[in-house]
Amino acid sequence: MGRDKYLPLTETVYYILLALHEPAHGYLILQKVEELSGGQVRMAAGTLYGAIENLIKLRFIEPVGTVDNRRKVYVITEEGRAVMFRDYERMNHMMEITRRIWNSDGREPHAEM
Amino acid sequence: MRKCKCFTNLEHEEKWLNDMAGRGWRFVRKSLFSYEFHEAVPEVGRIKIDYRAFVKKEDFEDYRALFEDSGWKHIQGSKSSGYQYFKMVNDQGSEDIFSDADSKAGRYKRLSEMWFSISLSFFPIIVALMSTGTLKPAALLDPEALYLTPGLWEKTGVGFWRAFLFETPFALLRGLSAWLLPLVIMLYLIFAFKANRQYKRSQGEGLSD
Numbered sequence: 431m432g433r434d435k436y437l438p439l440t441e442t443v444y445y446i447l448l449a450l451h452e453p454a455h456g457y458l459i460l461q462k463v464e465e466l467s468g469g470q471v472r473m474a475a476g477t478l479y480g481a482i483e484n485l486i487k488l489r490f491i492e493p494v495g496t497v498d499n500r501r502k503v504y505v506i507t508e509e510g511r512a513v514m515f516r517d518y519e520r521m522n523h524m525m526e527i528t529r530r531i532w533n534s535d536g537r538e539p540h541a542e543m
Numbered sequence: 544m545r546k547c548k549c550f551t552n553l554e555h556e557e558k559w560l561n562d563m564a565g566r567g568w569r570f571v572r573k574s575l576f577s578y579e580f581h582e583a584v585p586e587v588g589r590i591k592i593d594y595r596a597f598v599k600k601e602d603f604e605d606y607r608a609l610f611e612d613s614g615w616k617h618i619q620g621s622k623s624s625g626y627q628y629f630k631m632v633n634d635q636g637s638e639d640i641f642s643d644a645d646s647k648a649g650r651y652k653r654l655s656e657m658w659f660s661i662s663l664s665f666f667p668i669i670v671a672l673m674s675t676g677t678l679k680p681a682a683l684l685d686p687e688a689l690y691l692t693p694g695l696w697e698k699t700g701v702g703f704w705r706a707f708l709f710e711t712p713f714a715l716l717r718g719l720s721a722w723l724l725p726l727v728i729m730l731y732l733i734f735a736f737k738a739n740r741q742y743k744r745s746q747g748e749g750l751s752d
Contacts, residue, residue: 457612
């Protein structure tokens, strides 16, 4: 079986999809991504706009109306949820296998790293 | 004040506009290659340029709203102008309108595609002009063919020179118009090539400019 061509999702794409589990307009997505990532991912407007355009093309998100007739509101699609789930499983596997190896050699790195 | 300049590099254009702001010239308007400035209090220039053209008005509005919300005021550009100028008006926002090297380079990709498609759109015109005989390929290479006076080249002496000099301005005009389209196409292809090279280059770079 060939590997899923959409995986791995980039960190920003993953957070955008996560943010769009509830409908949101552009700036709200920026704020949610920053919040969900614990302040780690701060996107600029031009970068987010390009990402939104791309995700619409891939049908991972879709526009659902506007607020104040100007700001478009987007939400994740079923395909978007499916690809996120596959990426979640992928990361989950990485974490499980890593933990198993760290546990077996008894030298788990701690937070001081 | 008006200044004429032509940039193929967006970073250079940004820097120039911001230097002008630093010297007390506020950028107000751009038309083709001419920039209009008003005298103002010198300030740290915070202008950034994106390249993006829109088909639908709603998309253009959504785009501008997103930048506004993020502290970037749209100061110049229309739905289909492609070049979009933004000025930072809120220190809380991001330092740049892009937060990764890929998306920052992406504007050069769109710019290059635009120049390329414009130059392609001229080819059918050339073919049409050639097939109707309006544009003769021979005229590009053979200057004598530009002179239409019957028997001109058989004339001698003063008679030749008088007829020759009389027709030269018209011949030049004919020659120039024959060369115009190929030259314009070449120019646009060069722009497309330069933008594409800039795209490749800035993809490999970090975000520091």
